[in-house]
Amino acid sequence: MKVFSSLCTFDYSWEEVSTANWRKYCPWNDKSTHVVAVDTISRTVDSETGILRTERLITCDQSAPQWVSALFGGGATSHVYEVSYVDPNSKKVTMCSSNLTWSNVLKVQETVIYQPSSLTPTHTTSFHQEAKITALCGGWQKIKNKVEEASVERFSQNAKRGKEGFEAVLEMSRRVFGEQRERDTGKLAS
Template identity: 30%
Template sequence: MKIWQSQHVFDHPWEMISQAAWRKYPNPNNANIVAIDVLDRRLSLEGGLTTDRLFTTKFAFPKWISPFIPLSEFCYSTERSTVNPAARSMVLEARNLSLGSVITVEERLEYTPHPADSTKTLLTQQAIITVNGLPLVGRIETAMASTIAANANKGRQAMEWVVTTITAEAAELSRAFESLTTMA
């Protein structure tokens, strides 16, 4: 088992980052996600929102792994996100479905306001990689942890891209509204 952990601070408030997390895919930094399907969505009595989604991914495994595991064109994973607006917390927990009998990746991302500066958002991210019944377990787990680390950096860039997109859309809507009100 290999555990990978990271923290990152976004220079945007939690409300913006939690909104951006919903729109993270597709993005120009990660073409691997080919489809996202919402399986279930429910509100709690306290106002929290839980969403279950299915991700379809084209994941590029290193060539040296292919003799050890049966690879298909697409990989599938599930994600459960829980948003608690009162606590200003968003937690995403993902787990692979494909290859689950030999490789398990459990990932957890938590977005909360930065404890020292509420105008920023703290991302705490963890992935637990477990390989069973394969040779070169340590090498496979290390390679997967390296891939997760690289993808985490791409994910942070994607979040910044989404924030820029949301900001531009809001400005455009504001301009459109202004032009409508001046016409009236």
């Protein structure tokens, strides 16, 4: 098993980040064009804790590396199962996802946490991403290591593009929805 981990801070409040999180696969995010569908399977709110729990199926068109397709076959469409928890009391969003496609060959379990940053001003949000990547290639350790290393590298590249795309979504959300909030509260001059 190999682990990818990333920590950064967004210069946006937790409220902005937790709201924009639902828009990160929107059409104007040019970094997520590989996401072709996001289907909500279930959504519930715990009446005691106020935690919103959402299950989603994310469908992507993203070709596997050529050597993977040559070895195992398959197409470009893949599916990811995601469960998220939004805790408004502790101001924490936790998202757990795992691949459904190729999971008999490669298991990717990702956890993302957004929460107010404790090290910087209150208008910033901490982002922690961790992915555990395990190749299931039988007993061939050298092959397993190569598959896991290549997968971590690819995950790292995708994570960088994902962060760039989310920054664009946050900026667009602030401009569009921030202006709307100001109009709604009468703070924006006519």
